[in-house]
Amino acid sequence: MKQIDKRALPFEYMGNSAKGCLLIHGFSGSPADMRPLGNYLKKRGYGVRALLLPGHGTKPQDLALTDWQTWYLAVETEYLKMSEDYKEVVPIGFSLGALLALYLSVKQNASQVISLNTPLFFRNEEYFVLKNPDCEYLSKQRSLAEKKRNQLLGRFSYEEIPVKAFQSLLEFKELLKTQLAKIKIPVLVVQTKNDGLVNPISAQFLYDSIKSKRKKLVWLEKAEHLLTFSDELPLVLEEIALFLAKSSGN
Template identity: 30%
Template sequence: MPLLPGAEPYRHQGGRVGVLVCHGFTGSPNSMRPWSEALAEAGYSVSLPLLPGHGTHWRDLNTTRWPDWYATVEREFDLLAKECEQVFVCGLSMGSALSLHLAAQRGAAVSGLVLVNPLVRMPGQSHRALPLVRHLVPSLPGIANDVARPGVDEGGYTRTPLHAAHSMAQFTRVVQAELPQITQPLLLFRSPQDHVVEPASSAMLLARISSTDVEERLCERSFHVATLDYDADSIIQGSIGFIGRLSAPVEG
C-alpha cells in the first residue's frame, strides 16, 4: 500500500542533542513535519517515525496494536541515544501517551518532554463500548483535521479503526498507572478548543506526575492539531527554548 502524501518518516543528523517526535492516532508524520524540520534547523538530531499501520489506509491500522506503535518509538529512541548525549521526546495526542510510556520505562535517559494536547484519558463514555462494537463494525468516522486554520489537511485517516482504537483505550490505562513515575521536565501545550481530547486528560496528567519542572501553555487560537494550526510557531519556539535550557553544554 503506497504512503499518503507527507506520511514519510523524517530523520536529520544534527548535533549531540536528539529529539524524538511522535505523531498521533490515525495521523502521520505530516502533522509533525514543520515542527521536526524547525528542530533540525535549530541544530538538533531529529527522528520522526511513521508508526505502524499509519500513513496508508485505515484498514492497515486495524491490524496493529499499541505495542507495535511503541516498539517503533522505542527503536528510534535507542538509535538517537546511541548518537546523542541527551534525548528529548515530543508528542501530539496519542504520540504524547507513547512519549510518557517511554519516559516511565527509560527514566533519566529521557531528558525532557514536550507534549501537545496529550491523550492519557479517553474522551466521553463511548469508548466503553469498544470491546463489543469493534466486533460488529470495523470503523467509525475519523477524528482527523481538527484544525482552526483554513485549508490545512493533516493527512490523517477519514475513518477510525475500532480494533486499534480499543487497543489505544487499553494503552491509556497503562499510561495512567505510570504517571507517578514521570519525573522529567515537562512543557505541555493545550488547546482550550480541542474537539478530540478533553481538558480532563491534561488535568489528570498534571495532577499525577511527579515532575517538579512543569509548565503548561495554552494554544488559544488552535484546535487539536495545534502543530499545524495558528499556534504552531509558539510550539516550535517554546520547545526550542525548553530544550536549549535543559541541554548540557557540549565541550568543543
C-alpha cells in the same frame, strides 16, 4: 511490501547539537503532522527524526492489525537508535504520540519529554467505546473544506478509524495513568482548550500526576486538536525552544 503514501513518509534532519528530538505523530495521522515542528527544530540545530508508526501511512485495514504494544515497540526501537547518535534524545509526542512519549520516559532514560494534546481523557469517550460492538470502522466525517485544507497542508490521515486499534489506544491510556507518578524528568505539557477530541482536563491530570520538579503546563486558547497547523504554533515553538534550551536536571 505495503505502499506508503509519499505524504506520510518519515523524515530526518541531522543536527549539530548533542540533543536530538524524536517526533511521534498521532493516531491515524502521519509524520507530516510533525513537520512544522521538525523544520523549526532543524533551524535551531537539533537533530530530528519523525517516525511512521506501524499501521499508518497506508490504509486503515493495516492499522486494524496493530495495537499499542506494536506502536510502542517502534518508538522504543527508534529511540534506542537515536541514542547512538545523540547524547540526549527528547521524545516529543502529539496525541497518541504524546502517550507513547510519556510511556517511553517511564521505560527508558529519556532526559526530557514534551507532550502535546495528550488524550488521557476524551470528550466523547462513550462514543469510542461504542454502542454497536459489531462496528469495525468509524468515519471521521470531515467536511469538504477540511479535506481540501488537509490536501493544501500536505497532510496524510485516514478517513476511517479501525475500532479495534482505537480500543487498544483506550487500554493504553488507562495503563499510562497508573505509570505517570514514575515520571520525574522535566516535562512540558501543552494543551488546547478548544480541542474537540481531547478533554482538556487531561493536561491538568497529567501535570498533577507526574513527580517532576521541573514541569510546565501551557494552555492554548484558540487552537483545535491539530495544534501543529494552528495560528498559535509560534507560541508552542517558543515554549519548546525554551524548554529544550534548559538543562535536563530534574
